[in-house]
Amino acid sequence: MYKKPIKFLLMGLSIFGAATLSALPALSLAADNTIVLGAAVSLTGKYSTNGKHTKNGYDLAIKRVNELGGVKVGAKRYKLKVIYYDDESTPARGAQLAERLISQDHVKFLLGPYSSGLTKAIAPITEKYHIPMVEGNGASVSLFNKGYRYLFATLSTTEYYLKSALELLAEETKKQGKDPSSLRIAMAFENDPFSRDIRQGVLDEAKKYGMKVVVDDKLPPDLSDMTATLTKVRALKPDALLVSGHAKGAALVTRQAHEMHVRPAMIATTHCDSARIAQNQPQAAEGILCASQWDASLNYKGPWFGTASQYAQRFKKAYGYAPPYQGAESSAAVLVFVSAFQRANSLDPTKVRDAISATDMQTFYGNIKFDSTGKNIAKPMVLYQIQDGKYKVVAPTKWANAKVVYPLK
Amino acid sequence: MDNLLILFNAPILSVQLLIDGLLVGAVFALVAYGMALVWGVMNIINIAQGEFVMLGGYVAYYLYRAGIHPLFAIPVAAVLLFILGWALYRSVIYRVVDRDLFTSILATFGLGILLQQLANQLFGADVHIVPSGLHTWTLFGGMVTIAQIKVIACVFALLIGIALIWFLKRSRMGQAIRATAQNARAARIMGVDTTQVYATTFGLNAAICGAAGALVAMIWIIQPYLGLPFTARSFMIVVVAGVGNIGAVFLAGLGLGVAEEFAGFTLGAQFQTAFVFALLVVILVWRRIRLARQRRYLS
Structure with missing residues (x-):
């Protein structure tokens, strides 16, 4: 009778231990030829389904870019890597994790979380540290009337x-x-x-x-x-x-x-x-x-993935389901970073930020061009x-x- | 105010709201039966009540996906949830059953969160529906519609209520349950296996919720977080009707359903659930005042 609680305790501890271990990032002491991006996404909680689409979108684009030789910045070619944390679908946790990504993991570029609420919690932090964040899943127009300079969205805003x-x-x-x-x-x-x-x-x-x-x-x-x-x-x-x-x-x-x-x-x-x-x-x-936001049957086309339907095929092959737009707009966010790295010819966050701001590109997801507030005004709903x-x-x-x-x- | 005007100009809408309210109220009552039972017998307020409903809904969903008509999911969900309820009693609830009410509220609250998150992990956060394959009756030239599945749900809730009363009055287990509810210690002395009684009661509660969940999936939608409003509703119904009276629970359920529909219409949909909670506060305050008055009268 008395042994049981101890057994339960041990079981709980081991589950907790396993959970923390798996949540630990592969340390971001990145080799010289890797660009590390960071993202807090919702892997548990009420946004877990869309959080997974978001992560899959990021991963697919990263994989594709690395397959094709990576990003050329200056004379050097870099591979991309993402450090993920689970924000549990709660804004407070998302903000905490963004802080951690920037100050502990020394990540210089952030990909957005899922949902406007989470993005709203993280944006002040990236702003404080002057870290550019490109997101594909925070559509609330209220994100773009606060004068944020480091926040960019690939998707059409909610209005x-x-x-x-x-x-x-x-x-x-x-x-x-x-x-x-x-x-x-x-x-x-x-x-x-x-x-x-x-x-x-x-x-x-x-x-x-x-x-x-x-x-x-x-x-x-x-x-x-x-x-x-x-x-x-x-x-x-x-x-x-x-x-x-x-x-x-x-x-x-x-x-x-x-x-x-x-x-x-x-x-x-x-x-x-x-x-x-x-x-x-x-x-x-x-x-x-x-x-x-997007559909695979649309007539969009761009580098890395080709047409919208080719992107869809690739996504389906990798994850076994047709890409929802949450996946596509997340992949597009990665492509914006890639293009900005190349155009900035530098990995300095401020220079990359300016390059992102000057983006005017075509992708499988539609045209991407940011207005002064950081929202994409080139793609219709x-x-x-x-x-x-x-x-x-x-x-x-x-x-x-x-x-x-x-x-x- | 505009909404009230609409209601006055087209009184037929009240008929629609009334019918819908009565029918969905029966489903609320169904969920509340179990809460009354567990509360009355074990002195536990089960906060995980809504989560049992949610799980029952998923049973219906997966059976439907497997090609089985969801109406058959009602008994299957009941059996599976009975087993789950039994297992939860044996692993968690029996540790808190004789404790303070506060301890058991915390324990079942934790259980509720655990079940929600497990469901989210296992089934995903997506919203699902289960088509019942049934149709809608139209009355008064299309101004009033009655979904057949809601009628089935209402009749089912009524039958389960009657069966429950019969079970508690007549069957041996029912008598043991009532004896335990009256005085657990005395019942134990008289040879009633109270652990068995508690486990059965808790299992029975989960089973009824499971059946209700299958109906919820056929009437509305299911997703891992649908539980709380159902817990709040059953809590309120039991507070109004008392723990020992299944018939009163049924009637209180109907009343709540009607009140909710009218509140949703006149105040706007966003206050429909808020109204339930507000009503709960009002009822609790009113009961306190009444109790205080009774005490004064006695002393």
């Missing part, structure tokens, strides 16, 4: 996420010979920084067209039921329903709008791919529009529609490979 849906709506309405200002829209957005930005973008766009917002619900973070909101939508019969509540919101609006026969002319949401609505609920998801159970790109019309079905049946 653009659902703007394209309203543009499409206005376009289609004009085609029918009606005035977009007659349109009424319903929105249900989670009350987190990410969705609040999206909401602001939608509101601006609606104002531009003179559309009327008839439902403006905020969803709770632990969203588990949308019946109340959808009942309202059914009563007010708007022309479009826009939803942003991460994967939970996408899965629920798909399921419950179908179940409750709520079918406005357009339903658009974010995070369809992480909610896998086309695969898991093909019938209910038919016709729903989804905002996305794309809009999918689920047609016959498959994701088809329907907007922007320039890269679209299918025609939008409007109005929804």
Whole structure:
């Protein structure tokens, strides 16, 4: 009886020991021909799935660059390496780890974590130490109005996420010979920084067209039921329903709008791919529009990976699943660093920072060019529609490979 | 305010909210049965209640993936969760069952976090749904819709409630459970194996939660962190209904469901869960006042 607690204690200790050992970085006493990057990513906690996509994206790009001989800086060729820590999906931990990467591991270049919240926690630290950070997963527009000089994002910021849906709506309405200002829209957005930005973008766009917002619900973070909101939508019969509540919101609006026969002319949401609505609920998801940063079918092309679809093949071969955009935008972040090292012809963080700021490149992920605040302004958001159970790109019309079905049946 | 106006202008929406509230309230009640049982018999407030629901949901999900109709997942989830509940009693809960209430709350709270993180590691943080393959009834020209799966869930919750009452009243184990609840020491003297009773009670609780979880997966969504609102709801239901009355638990569950739907509609969805917690505070304060009044009356 008395031995048992000791056994448990020992077991606990050994698990703890194993965990710490595996978390220890391969010491960053890098050989002279290696450039060490650092990243805190979410390997456990609520962002663990997307954290894994992020890490896979980084790893794939690093592997590819090293395979092709590495980065040429001056007369020397360097290989790339990343030190990872698990931020447990908590901002405070992320900030701590960034501090550790910079002051203990002496990392001079940081790749971003997953999510706006984590990026928000880490950005002040990279700023303090003048360490450039290129990230592909912090989309909140609030990251880019703080005057940070060392933060750069490869992805489109949040206010653009659902703007394209309203543009499409206005376009289609004009085609029918009606005035977009007659349109009424319903929105249900989670009350987190990410969705609040999206909401602001939608509101601006609606104002531009003179559309009327008839439902403006905020969803709770632990969203588990949308019946109340959808009942309202059914009563007010708007022309479009826009939803942003991460994967939970996408899965629920798909399921419950179908179940409750709520079918406005357009339903658009974010995070369809992480909610896998086309695969898991093909019938209910038919016709729903989804905002996305990137798609493998797009016509983008660049060095290291070639086209978007070649990147997708490589990713699938390495990890056994098709690349979600979280992976692609992370790979793109590595490519920005590589290009900046080459152009700066130096490994001095400040010079690299200036080179990053001057980036104007084409990649498999789309064009990358940063404005003065550090966000990528060269790449638009794309809009999918689920047609016959498959994701088809329907907007922007320039890269679209299918025609939008409007109005929804 | 606008929302209230909508409700006044289209009274039919109240019917929708009422029906939905009653149906989902039954699922809340189902989760609360077990909490009432464990609380009443073992004097343990099980904070890991919602995590059992979550695990039941994953059982349904994986069975569905294996090609089995998720309705069959209800009994399977119940059996698997019974085993888990039993094992958890034998490994963790029996150490805290006679202790202070605070100790057991901490222990089950820890258990809840452990189960959440394990689920996150094993199943991933993705959101899943399990299609029930059932349809929706429409009434009043499409203004009211009733999902068949919710009706099944409600009937199921009612049947389980009746079965539970029968089990506690009639069966030998049920009698032993009630005897232990009344006085564990006396029951032990009379030859009741209380350890067995506790393990069965805790297993039974997990089993009911597991079955509820399978229904949750078919009605809403599942993900590793869905537990807490279910724990909070069942806690509230049991606080209102008391620990010894399954029928009252069922009714309190229905009431909570309706209140939540109307709160979600009139206050906005973001306050739907917040409303549950706010209501909990109000009820606890009210109970305290009432208790204080009773004490004064007695003394």
